[in-house]
Amino acid sequence: MKALILAAGTASRLRPLTNDTPKCLLRVGQRSLLQRSMDALIQNDIRQFVIVTGYLHEKIEQFVSQQYGDSIQVSFIHNDIFASTNNIYSLWLARPSVEGEDVLLLDSDLLYDPQIITRILAEDALNVLTLIRHPLGEEEMKVVTASSRNHAKGVTSDTILEISKTCNPDEAAGESLGIEKMCPAYSRCLYSELDKMMNQEHLENKFYELAFERLIPQGHTFSVLDVTDLFSCELDTVEDFENAKQKIPASLY
Secondary structure: OEEEEEEOOOOHHHOOOOOOOOHHHOEEOOEEHHHHHHHHHHHOOOOEEEEEEOOOHHHHHHHHHHHHHHHOEEEEEEOOOHHHOOHHHHHHHOHHHHOOOOEEEEEOOEEEOOHHHHHHHHOOOOOEEEEEOOOOOOOOOEEEEHHHHOHHHOOOOOOEEEEEOOOOHHHOOEEEEEEEEEOHHHHHHHHHHHHHHHHOOOOOOOOOHHHHHHHHHHOOOOEEEEOOOOOEEEOOOHHHHHHHHHHOOHHHO
16 A cells, blocks of 8 residues: 655645745644655555655754654656646656556645544445535535435435536535545546546646546445544634644644
């Protein structure tokens, strides 16, 4: 299993905190977001990492080297057009390192309970998407399942029908947390789809979930793992960051 961490963005909404520091190296409590995530993965016996960097990439590379040394295997991939592309392009750049592999894909800007990693790895399903339930608006990456869309009809299947920011919040089961487990077959299908999206359609400025959604009618999707009971939050603004410092459980601080 390889962990693929996407850490290229500028996080402009977090300025001035990110003027001189990449978002993933911002600290909550004693550790940065990236260290917390990597520690959680290492605790679950993952030792192979692929990290896609962009903004202030030297600082990320230096931190990982100093913090972990030779205890893990790390490949850095630099997205040199990070300012004009979205995370789908960073995912695309990782193709040579992860296509056809068991992959755990993670956004780098998450603050979460390490038990989430333990749970997703323990799932029998080959492809798993983590989900959290809370009131939804326009900004969240929403997940619509068969059961959430047809709850009034008694449908119980958690088959994913749609994943996007534009779908109806009333039909959504929750928000995609930003941690997905993919088997080799799925990763091959994903990169086949991304090949079309990047080289033919030039969709470099989209969210990678668009590729997930396009694979659904082709018969490739995820099982849903609800981790609402475990602490997690995404840090998009300075206000989010300050709130996280107050909300994080003492056991994780």
